[in-house]
Amino acid sequence: MIVEASAATIGLALAPPAPRIRDLLTITARPEIVSLAGGLPDPDLIPRTRIREAGAEALARPDAVQYTETAGWFGLREVIAARESAAGSRSVDPREVVVTHGSQQALSLLAQVLLDPGATVVVEEPAYTGALQVFRLAEARILTVPLDADGMRTDRLEELLDAGERPALVHTVSNFHNPGSATMSAARRRHLAALADTYGFWVIEDDPYGEIWFDAAPPAPVADHSDRVIRLSSASKILAPALRVGWLRAPRPVCAAVELVKQGADLCGSTLTQRIAAVMLSDGPWLAGHLERIRGAYGARAAAVAGAFGDRVSATVIGGGMFCWLEFRDGTDTAALLEAALDHGVAFVPGSAFAVGGDHRATARLCFTTNDESALAEAVDRLAAAHASADRR
Numbered sequence: 558m559i560v561e562a563s564a565a566t567i568g569l570a571l572a573p574p575a576p577r578i579r580d581l582l583t584i585t586a587r588p589e590i591v592s593l594a595g596g597l598p599d600p601d602l603i604p605r606t607r608i609r610e611a612g613a614e615a616l617a618r619p620d621a622v623q624y625t626e627t628a629g630w631f632g633l634r635e636v637i638a639a640r641e642s643a644a645g646s647r648s649v650d651p652r653e654v655v656v657t658h659g660s661q662q663a664l665s666l667l668a669q670v671l672l673d674p675g676a677t678v679v680v681e682e683p684a685y686t687g688a689l690q691v692f693r694l695a696e697a698r699i700l701t702v703p704l705d706a707d708g709m710r711t712d713r714l715e716e717l718l719d720a721g722e723r724p725a726l727v728h729t730v731s732n733f734h735n736p737g738s739a740t741m742s743a744a745r746r747r748h749l750a751a752l753a754d755t756y757g758f759w760v761i762e763d764d765p766y767g768e769i770w771f772d773a774a775p776p777a778p779v780a781d782h783s784d785r786v787i788r789l790s791s792a793s794k795i796l797a798p799a800l801r802v803g804w805l806r807a808p809r810p811v812c813a814a815v816e817l818v819k820q821g822a823d824l825c826g827s828t829l830t831q832r833i834a835a836v837m838l839s840d841g842p843w844l845a846g847h848l849e850r851i852r853g854a855y856g857a858r859a860a861a862v863a864g865a866f867g868d869r870v871s872a873t874v875i876g877g878g879m880f881c882w883l884e885f886r887d888g889t890d891t892a893a894l895l896e897a898a899l900d901h902g903v904a905f906v907p908g909s910a911f912a913v914g915g916d917h918r919a920t921a922r923l924c925f926t927t928n929d930e931s932a933l934a935e936a937v938d939r940l941a942a943a944h945a946s947a948d949r950r
């Protein structure tokens with residue numbers, strides 16, 4: 558259990574970790590290692606004071622410690638619906654929102670509602686391992702389409718459809734991908750939505766990172782373009798993972814089915830943390846300032862790693878989020894590089910951890926959120942030295 562709990566902190570737990578990744582979790586706890594292997598928000602940017610104030614405000618009402626609606630406390634669903642409406646071109650009704658225990662629970666409930674065993678699911682490769690785990694548990698047949706700098710290769714999805722594949726579901730991390738860093742272009746969003754309408758599959762637009770943009774906000778959500786898109790988001794990366802407040806936005810029949818399954822899973826989420834999230838998400842001026850702080854800090858950290866590796870790697874441009882995705886041009890096996898990197902005091906996650914069937918031997922995910930710029934510069938130097946020493950081996 559200890560291994561699983563710590564694996565969760567780097568977003569890998571939900572797939573059984575390979576032995577080396579499991580070792581990595583123990584090794585990165587050592588103070589001499591600069592770890593870029595994590596997947597956590599910076600603890601110093603989690604607004605504990607504001608959470609305490611919001612908690613006091615929420616607790617002034619006796620119903621803050623009572624059960625609440627299975628679909629989520631209506632006051633929070635109103636706040637989320639207003640924010641979803643503002644983020645896109647469609648007006649969202651609170652009854653089109655279900656609050657979940659993190660967006661991870663939304664993935665799990667949707668799999669129960671939408672997938673029969675053996676159903677085909679398409680994911681991007683490299684893949685978000687938490688989604689993979691859910692789809693594997695649902696006994697889905699998993700197909701992949703590659704990701705490039707403009708996000709999911711929807712042309713490759715269309716090829717699968719042309720070849721007769723009929724997925725029940727397509728999962729995409731549309732903004733600042735985990736692990737791939739890429740953001741789907743506006744044209745591909747329209748293409749994906751049009752394919753969903755034509756072929757009748759559901760799209761899960763899994764978007765926990767969309768508000769953490771550095772220079773420019775991402776294009777309008779995929780859900781703007783089709784009713785077959787279910788949007789997921791979360792308070793984890795902008796407020797605190799420990800609130801365990803995530804949500805899905807979907808057509809009402811889907812919400813009703815999810816509600817039924819959720820009732821069996823947990824009766825309802827935490828009324829208290831939902832009320833805390835509602836206080837914080839509805840405080841516009843505070844939230845704007847807070848998001849600005851996160852964007853500024855992470856943007857500076859992303860700049861400290863982006864381009865720092867020179868010609869040795871091709872790195873996806875980091876427009877936001879928490880991750881840098883590298884591909885070594887010389888084909889370096891990053892699982893082997895990790896050995897040398899740990900000897901030099903730096904850790905990262907080899908790309909093979911996010912592979913489904915493809916070859917990701919020369920790729921790596923670096924998380925830049927929990928180290929400051931000088932620690933990141935040191936990490937880059939150590940990684941470069943490790944790369945040079947691995948060359949000589």
Ligand code: PMP
Nearest residue numbers: 568659660661685735791793803
């Ligand atoms: N989707 C993606 C793409 C993620 O990276 C994560 C967090 N690692 C989640 C969903 C789940 O986050 P949470 O349950 O904390 O909302």
